Amino acid sequence: LRNLFCDENIKKLFTNYDERIMELKKVLSISGIAFFIFALSGPEFGSKLTEVKRCGVDVIIAIDVSKSMMAEDIKPNRLEKAKSELAMLISKLSGNRVGIIAFAGKPFLQCPLTLDTSSAKMFLDSITTDLIPVYGTAISLSIDLAVENFSKEEKKYKALILLTDGEDHEGDSIASAVEAKKEGVKIFTIGFGNQQGELIPEKDEAGKVTGYKKDKKGETVMTKMDQSALSKIVYETDGKYYQATDGEIEVSRIVDDISDMETKQLKAKKYEMYEEKFYYFVFIGLILILVAFFLPDGFRVTGDRGAVVK
Numbered sequence: 001l002r003n004l005f006c007d008e009n010i011k012k013l014f015t016n017y018d019e020r021i022m023e024l025k026k027v028l029s030i031s032g033i034a035f036f037i038f039a040l041s042g043p044e045f046g047s048k049l050t051e052v053k054r055c056g057v058d059v060i061i062a063i064d065v066s067k068s069m070m071a072e073d074i075k076p077n078r079l080e081k082a083k084s085e086l087a088m089l090i091s092k093l094s095g096n097r098v099g100i101i102a103f104a105g106k107p108f109l110q111c112p113l114t115l116d117t118s119s120a121k122m123f124l125d126s127i128t129t130d131l132i133p134v135y136g137t138a139i140s141l142s143i144d145l146a147v148e149n150f151s152k153e154e155k156k157y158k159a160l161i162l163l164t165d166g167e168d169h170e171g172d173s174i175a176s177a178v179e180a181k182k183e184g185v186k187i188f189t190i191g192f193g194n195q196q197g198e199l200i201p202e203k204d205e206a207g208k209v210t211g212y213k214k215d216k217k218g219e220t221v222m223t224k225m226d227q228s229a230l231s232k233i234v235y236e237t238d239g240k241y242y243q244a245t246d247g248e249i250e251v252s253r254i255v256d257d258i259s260d261m262e263t264k265q266l267k268a269k270k271y272e273m274y275e276e277k278f279y280y281f282v283f284i285g286l287i288l289i290l291v292a293f294f295l296p297d298g299f300r301v302t303g304d305r306g307a308v309v310k
Contacts, residue, residue, distance in 0.1 A: 021295065028292035035285030039278040055263045056096035057157045058113055060146040061089055064164035064192075065129050066104040066137040067213060068223040071165070073198040074244060081244055082163040082192055083127055085251050089161065090117050092255040097266055099149060102127055105136030107145040115266060139164060139233070140171030143187070147180050155184035157264045161254060162189040162233070166226030173229065177236040186261065187239040188254050193225030 063086055069079035090098055098120050100111040108131070111120050143160065150158045160180065166189075177187060200213035200221055213221045231241045240257060242250035 025292045025295055028288045028295070032285040032288035032292065035281045035288065039281035039285065041278075043277055043281060054095050054115060054266045056266055057159055057258060057261050057263055058097045058099075058150055058266075059093055059159045059161065059258060060099040060101060060113065060149060061086055061161045061163065062101040062103055062107070062142045062146060063127060064104070064137060064139075064162075065102050065127060065131050066167070067129055067135065067200055068137065068165055068167055068221075069192065070129060071193055071198040071200050071223050073194045073196075073225075074192055078165055078192040079127075079129065082190075083124060085190060085244065085248055086127075086163060087121060087124055088248060088251045089255070090120050092251065093117065093258070096258070099146075101142055101145055102131050103138055103142040103145075104129070104132040105134035105138055106132055107138060107142040108132055109145060109149060113149065137164065137167045138171060139166075139168040139229075140173040140176040143173065143176035143180050143233075147176075147183050147185060150183065150185060152183075154264070155182075156262055158183070158185040159239075159258050159261065160185050160187045162187065162230070163192065164189070164230070165193040165223065166191055166228075166230045167223060168226070168229060173233055174236060177233045181237045185237060187234050187237040188257065189230040189234050189239070189241045190244050190250055190254070191225050191227050191230050191241065192244045193223065195225055195227060197222040197224045199223075 063082050065079065069082065070077050072078075074081050086100070094117045097113040097115055098111075098117055099109070099113040100120060100123055102108050102110050110126070111123050114120060139162065142162070146160045180187060200223055201209045202211045202213055204210050215221050227241070227243070233239075234241045240254070242253060244250060
């Protein structure tokens with residue numbers, strides 16, 4: 001009898017639980033947690049148009065990618081140092097329109113003028129001495145290409161920054177600078193290397209020096225930074241020449257020089273931006289958790305009256 005009495009009490013105890021409701025509570029709880037987890041991923045959807053207006057100038061940065069930029073008279077070499085300063089210039093010139101030209105024996109517009117400096121930085125990794133197959137250093141052609149990509153309607157608000165060792169094997173850079181000034185372009189230069197001369201190492205895939213660059217006659221090439229040529233270029237456009245240094249203070253000085261230039265309202269650009277909606281999923285998850293918490297475990301029906309009791 002005692003065992004029978006206990007069994008009956010256990011049955012009564014379990015009649016308070018409805019398996020379907022318990023399963024529903026489990027589903028609600030798991031779903032709520034899933035919504036919380038999804039909210040943590042920062043879901044974004046929908047979009048809106050934001051109009052951006054800025055005042056600044058148009059700046060094109062031309063970087064020398066000729067073989068002479070592999071000389072190691074400035075560490076780790078001239079090109080890597082120039083790329084480092086290029087990255088700094090792009091960051092510090094935020095708010096202006098920035099473009100990039102890479103040049104060796106021929107110039108190439110790698111990034112047109114843009115307000116989006118983050119997209120300009122995406123081109124940094126592709127800047128190597130293999131980028132342009134034409135050997136040489138065409139500073140004059142680079143100045144000409146920069147002038148072509150500035151607005152023709154204005155005769156000011158334009159700056160060109162040359163990052164180079166100054167060796168110019170093509171054209172007349174002084175004549176190009178004179179024409180650039182007529183279009184309102186102010187030229188700044190940063191010289192990389194020394195004026196005593198340096199050999200250009202040739203390395204294998206492991207980075208080990210296997211020799212030094214030779215010319216067509218078989219003679220070892222000595223590359224010198226031509227400060228005189230770079231100084232003459234900036235003189236023609238009322239710009240300034242700077243020598244590359246370990247502290248890269250010349251970058252800040254050029255940015256200050258450009259900040260002192262007369263600015264214009266740059267063309268308004270509309271950005272499509274996705275809106276964060278994580279809070280919707282947090283709210284839904286919270287509702288599901290609360291419903292699962294307050295939902296009764298089941299219902300029991302009394303035998304005599306048929307009344308429903310929680």
